[in-house]
Amino acid sequence: MDTMATKNQTDWNGIPYYPISRYYKEFFGEKVLKLPVSVPGTCPNREGLNGMQVCNFCDEWGSAAYPESRDQELFDQIRHNKTQVLRKGKAKQFLVYFQSYTFTYSRVARLEKYMEACLDLGDICGFVIGTRPDCISDAVIDLWNRFAEKVPVFIELGVQSFDDSQLNWMSRGHDAQRSIKALLRLQKKCPTLNVGIHLMFGMPGETDHQIRETAELVNQLPIHNVKLHNLHVLKNTPLEQDFRAGLFTPIDFEKYCQRVGIFLQHLKPSLPIHRLAANSSRRDELVSPEWTGDKMRTYQQMLDYLIQNDIYQGQLYKEDEEQLKTSPTHLPLEFFSYQSQ
Numbered sequence: 001m002d003t004m005a006t007k008n009q010t011d012w013n014g015i016p017y018y019p020i021s022r023y024y025k026e027f028f029g030e031k032v033l034k035l036p037v038s039v040p041g042t043c044p045n046r047e048g049l050n051g052m053q054v055c056n057f058c059d060e061w062g063s064a065a066y067p068e069s070r071d072q073e074l075f076d077q078i079r080h081n082k083t084q085v086l087r088k089g090k091a092k093q094f095l096v097y098f099q100s101y102t103f104t105y106s107r108v109a110r111l112e113k114y115m116e117a118c119l120d121l122g123d124i125c126g127f128v129i130g131t132r133p134d135c136i137s138d139a140v141i142d143l144w145n146r147f148a149e150k151v152p153v154f155i156e157l158g159v160q161s162f163d164d165s166q167l168n169w170m171s172r173g174h175d176a177q178r179s180i181k182a183l184l185r186l187q188k189k190c191p192t193l194n195v196g197i198h199l200m201f202g203m204p205g206e207t208d209h210q211i212r213e214t215a216e217l218v219n220q221l222p223i224h225n226v227k228l229h230n231l232h233v234l235k236n237t238p239l240e241q242d243f244r245a246g247l248f249t250p251i252d253f254e255k256y257c258q259r260v261g262i263f264l265q266h267l268k269p270s271l272p273i274h275r276l277a278a279n280s281s282r283r284d285e286l287v288s289p290e291w292t293g294d295k296m297r298t299y300q301q302m303l304d305y306l307i308q309n310d311i312y313q314g315q316l317y318k319e320d321e322e323q324l325k326t327s328p329t330h331l332p333l334e335f336f337s338y339q340s341q
């Protein structure tokens with residue numbers, strides 16, 4: 001058993017992976033909570049830019065955590081959502097999380113105004129910004145760099161998959177190359193940013209081997225954290241139509257646990273993980289699978305699965321490094337030779 005990984009497992013207080021909450025505590029020196037807010041309310045897919053279509057899994061709320069406050073003014077959302085997050089834990093400082101839709105699909109001056117206004121509140125210690133790999137302009141990068149001089153700025157990129165056929169099936173409107181180039185560009189132009197990615201498991205054609213290769217690729221890219229989702233079916237989405245037509249079956253719980261286990265085993269132990277599975281922000285929106293409907297129960301059962309099977313993050317990481325030197329992979333490693341822009 002790898003000593004480094006075993007040490008890390010112990011360091012996580014019995015949790016078999018490195019949770020982002022722990023990372024935040026180490027980084028800020030105290031507990032901080034994320035305050036999800038919704039602005040500005042659209043994205044290139046929804047606008048049909050260049051013929052793009054809505055991602056097949058995306059609900060009308062654009063992944064907003066608190067859709068009920070989505071239309072409120074920013075400060076009202078912050079007030080409302082702070083009350084909600086403080087029900088789950090205590091904290092004196094908060095990260096404003098521009099979560100829903102594509103935050104950077106808007107005028108930079110508008111985004112700057114939002115961010116400035118947040119800092120005036122006094123208890124905001126940084127930002128988490130959700131965006132897409134193809135919505136990062138030079139002006140946005142300048143904006144992030146300016147704010148990163150004042151407070152930590154965390155970027156969450158919706159990568160979802162490094163497999164082009166799966167990205168195409170989801171109607172993402174970008175390919176894997178775009179994600180990799182965005183990550184390399186951010187590393188070069190904003191070295192102080194903390195950049196995480198979202199990944200989805202449970203897509204058609206997915207294999208255990210592919211999950212392992214995804215972890216291997218993540219290990220080699222300038223990525224600071226990962227958020228995992230199972231692909232679930234929400235009401236009024238293109239995926240719901242496929243599901244009802246028998247064209248898509250969500251991954252079952254046991255298989256999803258196995259996939260997450262494989263991913264964690266091959267992932268660097270130093271990469272914090274945001275979450276292990278998706279949860280629908282509105283219970284009445286979830287069509288399938290049922291197991292994803294109870295966030296806490298799903299989480300506990302996933303933890304049980306990992307612990308009972310003695311699976312933990314980074315368990316096979318060093319082994320992989322050796323294997324990478326000799327084994328080819330179907331993932332687009334040639335993209336590493338791209339010069340970042």
Ligand code: SF4
Pocket residue numbers: 042043044045046053054055058059062063100101102132158
């Ligand atoms: S997932 Fe993001 S990019 Fe895709 S349709 Fe929803 S808000 Fe737009």
